[in-house]
Amino acid sequence: MKLFYHPDQERHAPPSFLLRGRAVDSPEGPVRAEMLAGGLAGVGLALSAPAASDSERLRKRLARIHTPRYLAFLETIHARWSALPGAAEMVAPNVHPCGGGHHYPRHPVGQVGWHMHDMACPMTADSFPGILASAASAEAAAEAVLAGDASAYALCRPPGHHAGPDRAGGFCFLNNSALAAEVLRERYPRVAILDVDLHHGNGTQDIFYARGDVWTGSLHADPADFYPFFWGGANEVGEGEGRGANHNVPLPLGSDGAAFMAALEALIAAMSAFKPEALVVPLGLDAHRDDPLAGLALETDDFFTLGRRLAALDLPTVLVQEGGYPTAHLGHNLAAFMGGYIAA
Numbered sequence: 001m002k003l004f005y006h007p008d009q010e011r012h013a014p015p016s017f018l019l020r021g022r023a024v025d026s027p028e029g030p031v032r033a034e035m036l037a038g039g040l041a042g043v044g045l046a047l048s049a050p051a052a053s054d055s056e057r058l059r060k061r062l063a064r065i066h067t068p069r070y071l072a073f074l075e076t077i078h079a080r081w082s083a084l085p086g087a088a089e090m091v092a093p094n095v096h097p098c099g100g101g102h103h104y105p106r107h108p109v110g111q112v113g114w115h116m117h118d119m120a121c122p123m124t125a126d127s128f129p130g131i132l133a134s135a136a137s138a139e140a141a142a143e144a145v146l147a148g149d150a151s152a153y154a155l156c157r158p159p160g161h162h163a164g165p166d167r168a169g170g171f172c173f174l175n176n177s178a179l180a181a182e183v184l185r186e187r188y189p190r191v192a193i194l195d196v197d198l199h200h201g202n203g204t205q206d207i208f209y210a211r212g213d214v215w216t217g218s219l220h221a222d223p224a225d226f227y228p229f230f231w232g233g234a235n236e237v238g239e240g241e242g243r244g245a246n247h248n249v250p251l252p253l254g255s256d257g258a259a260f261m262a263a264l265e266a267l268i269a270a271m272s273a274f275k276p277e278a279l280v281v282p283l284g285l286d287a288h289r290d291d292p293l294a295g296l297a298l299e300t301d302d303f304f305t306l307g308r309r310l311a312a313l314d315l316p317t318v319l320v321q322e323g324g325y326p327t328a329h330l331g332h333n334l335a336a337f338m339g340g341y342i343a344a
């Protein structure tokens, strides 16, 4: 299996974010990549860099899942923000168009509020190249599968599945998993995205909600009690041509591996009716019981079972790293997943 990580990804390294009204150390930093790479090395898997961290082709593909104004915002906002009198070093919103705005503002503060739906997406001067490099890793993994590999992995950080067509959220800026699906669509008419992260993949759902060519499914801690709070219910089934092509399985907080695997089977049954020809797995590892974002109670062995089950689907598959935050278990959880996936 080819595995991708671009060293420029570490340029996105915000030191803190706002949680429950307090500035706290960000759990979404370059140390995650070190831990994940260490876990892969432990099972004999090595990462390689995509040929480029930015290209015209990558930008054209991103424009199929994100709006032009949002892509321009991500690239230019730090410089425009920094020119404001009294601005902090990191871009952060302090106003939001709750209930929906009637016009798109020109002012940087208004645009930050428009494009960032929470306080978990601070950007520094070096963030944009790091964010773009993460997308480039997802693109490279998808291209490996297009070229005939059975599966490939992208160590994407920052992650992507909370990023929608026009906005960032939950540490996510560009939707790496949606990008991988778009690349697979260049060859496969029907692509499925099976999101196993602790959190609902609300950005991915948004991007494909009205499309019938990309099936989206997610199992996650119940958003009635958990981030992202406003999306992820079982009643969200898609709309228009996408009606029936979105499937959510919320789980009670604290659910264990057995409940998780039962939910996965329900999701796989729904996905199978769609008859996908290729698969993207937004691979969160934050459902582990000791993850600092604490929502579910999986053990390391459960990730082995998960990997084995997903490999048994026997579809051309792109594995895209999503969540999973620093603990002594993070690398082992990825190693366990890969062990199950490769053994299958």
Ligand SMILES: [Zn+2]
Residues within 6 Å of the ligand: 197, 198, 199, 284, 286, 322, 323, 324
């Ligand atoms: Zn997550």
